Amino acid sequence: MIGFITKKIFGSMNDRFLKSIDPYVQKINGLEGQTRELKDEEFPVRIREWRDQVAQGRDLDELLPEVFALVREAGRRTLNMRHFDMQLVGGVVLHRGRIAEMKTGEGKTLVATLPVVLNSLKGRGVHVITVNDYLARRDAEWMSAIYNFLGLTVGVILHGLSPEERRQAYGSDITYGTNNEFGFDYLRDNMAFSMAHVVQRDLHYAIVDEVDSILIDEARTPLIISGQAEKSTSMYGRINSIVPKLERDKDFSVDEKGKSVSLTEEGVTHAEQILGVENLYDPQNITFQHHILQALKAHSLFQNEVDYIVKEGEVVIVDEFTGRLMPGRRYSDGLHQALEAKEGVAVKAENQTLASITFQNYFRMYDKLAGMTGTADTEAVEFKQIYNLDVTVIPTHKPMVRKDFADIIYKTQREKFEAICKDIAELNRKGQPVLVGTVSIEKSELLSKMLKKSGVPHNVLNAKQHEREAEIVAEAGHKGKVTIATNMAGRGTDIKLGEGVTDLGGLHILGTERHESRRIDNQLRGRSGRQGDPGSSRFYLALDDDLMRLFGSDRIAGLMDRLGMQDGEAIENRMITKAIENAQKRVEAHNFEIRKTLLEYDDVMNQQRHVIYDQRRDLMTLDNLEEHALSFADDLLDETYAMLGGPKDKPDEEILNSVRTRLVEVLDLSRFEEFKQELPSREQAGEWVQAILDNLKGQAGDHYNEVLRFFMLEALDRNWKDHLLQMDHLREGIGLRGYGQKDPKQEYKREGFELFQDMLFRVKENTMRALTHLRIKQEVREEEFQHKEEPKNVQYSGAEKTAAGKQPVKREAPKVGRNDPCPCGSGKKYKKCCGAAG
Numbered sequence: 001m002i003g004f005i006t007k008k009i010f011g012s013m014n015d016r017f018l019k020s021i022d023p024y025v026q027k028i029n030g031l032e033g034q035t036r037e038l039k040d041e042e043f044p045v046r047i048r049e050w051r052d053q054v055a056q057g058r059d060l061d062e063l064l065p066e067v068f069a070l071v072r073e074a075g076r077r078t079l080n081m082r083h084f085d086m087q088l089v090g091g092v093v094l095h096r097g098r099i100a101e102m103k104t105g106e107g108k109t110l111v112a113t114l115p116v117v118l119n120s121l122k123g124r125g126v127h128v129i130t131v132n133d134y135l136a137r138r139d140a141e142w143m144s145a146i147y148n149f150l151g152l153t154v155g156v157i158l159h160g161l162s163p164e165e166r167r168q169a170y171g172s173d174i175t176y177g178t179n180n181e182f183g184f185d186y187l188r189d190n191m192a193f194s195m196a197h198v199v200q201r202d203l204h205y206a207i208v209d210e211v212d213s214i215l216i217d218e219a220r221t222p223l224i225i226s227g228q229a230e231k232s233t234s235m236y237g238r239i240n241s242i243v244p245k246l247e248r249d250k251d252f253s254v255d256e257k258g259k260s261v262s263l264t265e266e267g268v269t270h271a272e273q274i275l276g277v278e279n280l281y282d283p284q285n286i287t288f289q290h291h292i293l294q295a296l297k298a299h300s301l302f303q304n305e306v307d308y309i310v311k312e313g314e315v316v317i318v319d320e321f322t323g324r325l326m327p328g329r330r331y332s333d334g335l336h337q338a339l340e341a342k343e344g345v346a347v348k349a350e351n352q353t354l355a356s357i358t359f360q361n362y363f364r365m366y367d368k369l370a371g372m373t374g375t376a377d378t379e380a381v382e383f384k385q386i387y388n389l390d391v392t393v394i395p396t397h398k399p400m401v402r403k404d405f406a407d408i409i410y411k412t413q414r415e416k417f418e419a420i421c422k423d424i425a426e427l428n429r430k431g432q433p434v435l436v437g438t439v440s441i442e443k444s445e446l447l448s449k450m451l452k453k454s455g456v457p458h459n460v461l462n463a464k465q466h467e468r469e470a471e472i473v474a475e476a477g478h479k480g481k482v483t484i485a486t487n488m489a490g491r492g493t494d495i496k497l498g499e500g501v502t503d504l505g506g507l508h509i510l511g512t513e514r515h516e517s518r519r520i521d522n523q524l525r526g527r528s529g530r531q532g533d534p535g536s537s538r539f540y541l542a543l544d545d546d547l548m549r550l551f552g553s554d555r556i557a558g559l560m561d562r563l564g565m566q567d568g569e570a571i572e573n574r575m576i577t578k579a580i581e582n583a584q585k586r587v588e589a590h591n592f593e594i595r596k597t598l599l600e601y602d603d604v605m606n607q608q609r610h611v612i613y614d615q616r617r618d619l620m621t622l623d624n625l626e627e628h629a630l631s632f633a634d635d636l637l638d639e640t641y642a643m644l645g646g647p648k649d650k651p652d653e654e655i656l657n658s659v660r661t662r663l664v665e666v667l668d669l670s671r672f673e674e675f676k677q678e679l680p681s682r683e684q685a686g687e688w689v690q691a692i693l694d695n696l697k698g699q700a701g702d703h704y705n706e707v708l709r710f711f712m713l714e715a716l717d718r719n720w721k722d723h724l725l726q727m728d729h730l731r732e733g734i735g736l737r738g739y740g741q742k743d744p745k746q747e748y749k750r751e752g753f754e755l756f757q758d759m760l761f762r763v764k765e766n767t768m769r770a771l772t773h774l775r776i777k778q779e780v781r782e783e784e785f786q787h788k789e790e791p792k793n794v795q796y797s798g799a800e801k802t803a804a805g806k807q808p809v810k811r812e813a814p815k816v817g818r819n820d821p822c823p824c825g826s827g828k829k830y831k832k833c834c835g836a837a838g
Contacts, residue, residue, distance in 0.1 A: 014393050021092045025085050027065035028072070035073045044151025046070060047121070054121045064095065067118045071146065075110065078145040086397050087111045093392045094370040095119065099211055099383060101376045101393045103400070105494050105530025108372045109139050112207050113146050115370065120152055120173045124204035127366075128176045131210045131322065133158050134469070139209075140176035147174055157181045166199040179214045183223040183362045187355040190613045191225070193713055195620050203366045211371025212519055213322065215363060215387060216379050219595050222602065224332065224356040233337065233347040239291040240341035242274045243299050254300045256550060261296040263289075291334060298338035306440040308339060313346060315339045318441060323462050323486030353724045357609065358602045360386055360595075375522040382592050386599060402506070402529030405538040407514070407577045408570045416542040419570065420512060421450045424482060428456050432504040433481040435495065437511045437524040438462075439546075444484045447512065451482070462486035476527075477507050495527050506534035514539055514547050514580055516587040547583060600745055601731060604752050611756075612720050616713065625708040626693065629771060632764040633689040636666060639761075641682045666765055668692065668772040692772050699776035708771070715766035723759040727752060 038046075047070075050063055068083075068091060076082040083091070087107055091114030093100040102108050112128060120126050130136045140156040147154050155169025157177030166185060169175050182200075189198045208214050246252055251267030254260075263271065271292055272280050280289050302308065308315050309325070315336060317326040330336040330348075340347045363369055364387060371389065380391040410416040420436075427434050438444040441462045448460050461472045461483060476483040478498035495507060507528040515521050521539065528535030541548060619625065640662050644651045651659075660679060664670045669688055674680065680688065697704045730751055734744045 017392055018089065018394070021089050024065060024068075024092050025088050028068045028088055029085070031065060031069035032072070035069045038070075038073070040077070040149070043070060043074060043149060047117075047150050047152065051121045051123060055123065060095070060118055060121065063121070064092070064118060067121070068092075068114050070150070071114050071117050074146045074149045075113065078149050079110075079142075081107075081110055083107075083110060083114065084397055086394055088114070090372070090394050091115050093394065094207055094372060097368045097370050097389070099371040099373070099376050099389050099391045101391055102372060102374060103396050103530070104374045104526040105533075106374075106394075106397060108209065109143065111372065112209070113143055115207065116174055117147070117150060117152065119205045119368070122204065123173075125170065125172070125201050126174050126204065127182060127206040128174065129179050129182060129206055129208045129214065130176065131178065131213050132324065133178060135209070136176045136178055136181075157185070163197060163199055170200050179208070179218065179359060180223065183357060183359065184225065186362060187223060187225050187357060190616060191355055191717070192620070193710075198620075205368045206363065206366045206370070208363070208369070208371040210373050211383075212373045212376050212379055215359060215371065216382060216519075216595075217322075219359045219386075220591070220598060221329075222356050222358045222598070223362070225354050227352055227354050233349055235287070235291055236295075236334070236337045236341040236347045239288070239295045240338065242271070242292075243295045245274060246270060246296070248300065252296055252300075254296075256301065256546075259297075259301055261293055261300055263292065263296075291338070294334045294338040295341070298335060298342045302335075302339060303440075303442070304343065305442040305445070309441065310343050310345060315343055315345060323441070352721070353728060354721050356724070357606070358599060360599045361602055361606045361609075363387065374526045375519045378517075378519045378522070378588070382595070386596070396531070398532030400529055401532060402525070402535040402537065404525060405536065406572050406574050407539045407541055407580065408572050409541045409543070409576060410570050411543055413542040413544055415570075416540050417447060417450060417512070420447065420510065420540050421454050421456075424451065424458075424510065425454050425456050427508055428480060428482055430504060431479050431500075432506075432508055433477050433479065433498070433501060434483070434508045434510055435476050435524075435527055436482065436484045437509065438484060438486050439513045439515055441486055443512060444486045447484055451484075456482055458482035458484060460484045477501060479504070494530065496530075497533055502534055505536060508535065509537035511537070511539035513545050514541055514584065516547060516584060516591070518581060518584045518588070521584075541580070547580070547587070601748060604749050605727060608723075608752070608756050612716065616716060619709055619712050619716070623705065625705055625712065626697070628712065629693060629708055629767070630690065632768050633667065633693075634686065635761075635764055636768055637682060637685055637689070640666075641685075666769050666772070689768075689772070696771065696774060696776065707774070707776075711770045711774075712763075712767050715763050715770065719759050719763050719766065723755060726755055730755070 046066075050058075050067065054060065054063070068088060072083045072088070086102075087110060090100045090102055090106075090108070090111040094112065095115040095118055100108070100111070102111065116126050116128060128139065130139060136156055137158060140154055144154040152174060153172040155172035155175045157166060157169050157175060159181065161169070169177075170185075185200050186203075189200050192198050246267060248254065250264065251270050252261055252263050255262075268280050271288075272278065275288055277288065304310060306318070307320070308317050310316075311325075317329050317331065318324070319326050331339065337347050369387065369389065371383075376383065376391045377393055383389040383391055408419070410419060424434055424436065436447065438447065444460055444462050448458065451458050457480075459472045459475075459482070461469060462485070472483060473485075473495060475481055477495040479500055481498075497506060501507070509525055509528045511521060511524055525537045528537060543549070619628070622628070640659055643655055643659055643662075656679060663675070663685065667685070667689055669675045669680070669685060671692070672680075672688055675688075696707070700707045730748060734748045734751075737744045737747045
């Protein structure tokens with residue numbers, strides 16, 4: 001009650017924030033007159049002056065009114081588009097690192113130019129992220145008129161660009177591209193073998209267009225770069241052939257809500273009989289169990305024309321949120337292979353993860369992040385918790401006059417679609433354009449067939465027609481047009497009303513089903529009523545729709561029966577619409593938990609990822625890697641000699657042999673004659689390793705640092721790849737720890753940390769084994785130690801490389817051992833004193 005009264009007196013938090021922006025808008029408007037007097041050639045001069053001032057410490061907020069006024073005038077002169085006041089408000093919101101919710105047609109693309117130019121003054125690059133290549137290219141070309149007029153450079157990252165073209169695009173003041181391209185470039189940069197192959201700059205400031213689609217919908221799927229694992233694909237065909245022999249609800253159960261499948265006890269026995277194994281849960285048969293579950297999931301939960309399509313002999317994923325095809329993306333963990341076996345196409349080998357990151361962790365690395373969309377407020381809690389982003393709802397430039405009618409509910413989908421066809425035909429006769437939203441390709445094609453029978457001309461826009469997307473959407477508001485769109489295909493392209501459509505009531509939105517997320521429904525509705533246009537919307541539901549069937553249709557069905565409704569009759573009731581909205585809220589909360597859990601697990605990997613990527617960056621940039629190699633050797637020697645125990649302990653022969661074997665295998669100390677006579681002291685062993693590296697340095701000459709860099713990076717990458725595979729396996733089985741009253745997440749953190757420590761030690765071991773056994777005999781080019789791309793199945797153990805056979809470098813002063821007292825008299829060991837400085 002108190003909150004309600006406070007809101008009435010002082011306004012909501014959103015209102016108060018918008019009010020705080022008013023002074024900026026007034027200042028910008030006050031500068032319009034003098035900005036109009038500037039000559040064209042003065043615009044880039046102003047930008048250069050402000051960039052110099054920012055470099056000297058001037059705050060961007062101080063410059064905001066002047067910069068925004070300049071950008072507004074540049075837009076007027078180049079595109080004949082003048083930012084209106086609400087667009088200025090949106091620009092301030094984006095500059096503050098918040099999400100601007102602006103309705104469709106309010107000009108978000110133009111709004112972004114304001115904070116983009118202001119933040120480009122830092123000289124560190126600004127990224128504008130879009131949902132597809134078409135929008136990235138279109139927005140970059142369209143808005144470059146403003147940027148180029150101001151003397152700023154624009155780049156665009158598209159699929160298929162060469163590394164050099166990518167580097168040039170990232171080097172621009174402003175870079176447009178898709179979330180996938182930015183994320184994969186980050187991963188590829190951290191697989192490079194030299195800084196010459198790194199394309200991205202710092203992650204300074206990003207504006208994410210359609211931020212809900214990218215940061216919420218796509219956040220459930222991590223970005224993964226993988227290579228083929230050496231496994232046979234014959235298993236998938238064999239398992240696929242036994243799935244039809246297993247009976248649903250008897251041999252296995254399906255949880256459609258949780259998208260999971262499990263074998264019953266009877267099913268386990270049946271599967272064992274078919275496969276001819278005694279125990280399906282025996283460690284040697286665990287692969288059978290995994291593949292059976294994936295095959296059952298492929299047959300029971302994934303549908304052709306809904307979750308994927310078969311195109312040119314390949315299974316291509318359909319994005320469940322946008323309805324677009326996702327070529328090149330594959331389901332992980334053998335599921336994609338199970339789908340290929342199900343559809344009878346060639347089964348490709350399973351992949352092994354080489355690098356991965358979630359969108360959550362990628363975008364959280366930016367110093368400042370902002371976003372814009374027409375639908376964000378329903379997910380405000382998630383944006384705040386995961387990304388620390390606040391949502392600001394910006395009023396429309398003109399009042400919204402669209403009429404949103406209550407949902408109509410039918411008993412069956414058959415009745416529902418018959419009613420939809422009848423209503424579409426009626427609207428079409430009247431000439432009013434209709435945009436029909438479906439949740440799958442299958443439903444859109446079913447409706448298309450029904451409309452053809454009724455003689456209603458129409459366009460179908462789904463993953464199969466994505467090439468004509470912009471063209472179809474642009475015409476959707478013309479008189480007599482009927483457009484069927486799967487989910488929100490066509491986002492980013494305005495639907496402008498054709499001549500005479502306003503008098504007919506504007507664009508009518510017809511939803512054939514409620515989506516799991518209210519936000520997706522709001523996106524569909526938002527296609528109508530842009531910038532004060534008239535329009536209307538209505539959703540049609542049936543009790544056997546997926547959402548209704550899975551989330552509480554029983555009460556509604558009972559109500560319809562009590563009302564004595566006959567077949568073909570519909571019910572329209574605001575209370576039922578509210579009940580459906582509550583069901584959607586439960587689904588949204590469930591999906592939020594899934595994304596949150598994914599992030600919590602990836603946070604463990606993210607800490608490890610940062611350690612590895614920081615080490616790689618050091619290895620690629622440091623000019624003197626010898627200290628790294630010597631510190632590796634020190635750690636290995638400390639660990640090896642610790643096996644002998646304390647000074648008073650007398651190790652037995654077995655321990656001594658273990659120490660000797662380790663010193664030979666890892667550090668090649670058997671090359672010294674004294675080693676064959678007696679075990680050297682810890683200090684002596686350290687000096688011998690130093691001598692080995694000195695000898696290698698003499699052989700490699702000027703290429704010594706590149707030799708060290710090559711083998712250190714190779715060992716790091718090989719062990720990191722193996723570690724990722726181990727972490728994948730750990731994650732698969734960690735959920736079972738809950739049965740032992742242990743928290744799976746805590747167990748994953750603990751065991752993951754132990755595996756990571758082991759991995760870091762193996763990196764040191766592998767590096768020193770390679771370096772101490774290396775013999776360089778002939779002259780070789782430096783390029784032999786610089787990869788042009790990430791290594792593929794390269795082995796260096798016992799390798800003989802070649803380089804100039806030069807004499808070892810001679811010292812003028814006596815040599816000081818790394819563990820000797822420092823000559824400076826500090827009392828510290830040399831390696832911890834002056835040696836460390838070296």
